[in-house]
Amino acid sequence: MESVEKEKAALFSGIETEARAEAENIIKEAENQADEKIKYSKKKIESLLDDAREQAEERAEAARRKILSGAELEVKRRSMRIRDAVMRDILGRVEKKLSSMTGDSNYRSVLINWITEAAVGLDAESAVIDASEKERTLFNDQLLSEAGQKIHKQTGRQVTLTLSDEQPLKYQGIVLTASDGRTAFNNQVKTRMLRNQREIRMLIYNTLFTDQKE
Numbered sequence: 001m002e003s004v005e006k007e008k009a010a011l012f013s014g015i016e017t018e019a020r021a022e023a024e025n026i027i028k029e030a031e032n033q034a035d036e037k038i039k040y041s042k043k044k045i046e047s048l049l050d051d052a053r054e055q056a057e058e059r060a061e062a063a064r065r066k067i068l069s070g071a072e073l074e075v076k077r078r079s080m081r082i083r084d085a086v087m088r089d090i091l092g093r094v095e096k097k098l099s100s101m102t103g104d105s106n107y108r109s110v111l112i113n114w115i116t117e118a119a120v121g122l123d124a125e126s127a128v129i130d131a132s133e134k135e136r137t138l139f140n141d142q143l144l145s146e147a148g149q150k151i152h153k154q155t156g157r158q159v160t161l162t163l164s165d166e167q168p169l170k171y172q173g174i175v176l177t178a179s180d181g182r183t184a185f186n187n188q189v190k191t192r193m194l195r196n197q198r199e200i201r202m203l204i205y206n207t208l209f210t211d212q213k214e
Contacts, residue, residue, distance in 0.1 A: 087204050091193060098189050099172055102134045108143055111135065111174065114192075115147040118176035118185035119159050126160035126179040133168035 101107045115129060131139065144161045151159050160179075169175060173188030193200065 086208065087201055090204055095189060095193065102172065108138055111138060112143065112147045112150060114174050114187045115176065116150045116154060118174065118187045119151045120155060122176050122178055122183060122185040124178035124183065127176045128162055128164045128179060129174055129176055130164040130166055130169055131174045132172050135172065136168055139163050
């Protein structure tokens, strides 16, 4: 009987020892798994934080670029408006300056140049000149003769010029019409400025809005 009790006690002791060992293994494994989960969670959190920081930086950079782009666009718009206003002002002053010159004795040479330019463009043997009422007072045989000589010098052709008996032009400048009435060359101030607008604007732009290097 006593031996049976000893065997039972030894069996229970072995089972208890194995159970404790198994429990310790389970606990260690659980702790290891918990540590791994903690490490994974920390890495995941760090990764998410890094992503969040990166996205925040990207959004901040995108917002900065958008703001700068908008500011640059607004500066360009304002700059263009200023340039256009300055150019309109200068062109207006040029037109007024030319208008004020009609009473100047040197204005004859301006008319001769315009007549010559129109005659070269018209390419006719004879032409009729029309001008504004104020400019008509400057026309005489001498002016027409000087214009004819200048045309001949430039083209080698003799062109007969006469003053029109039609109503004076409304605007400053001259219009040269072939005697057959089929073609005409408009050299009025407004038309001249429109015709040469690109060159005039480029000259003003280069003078005022670009760096002049020596």
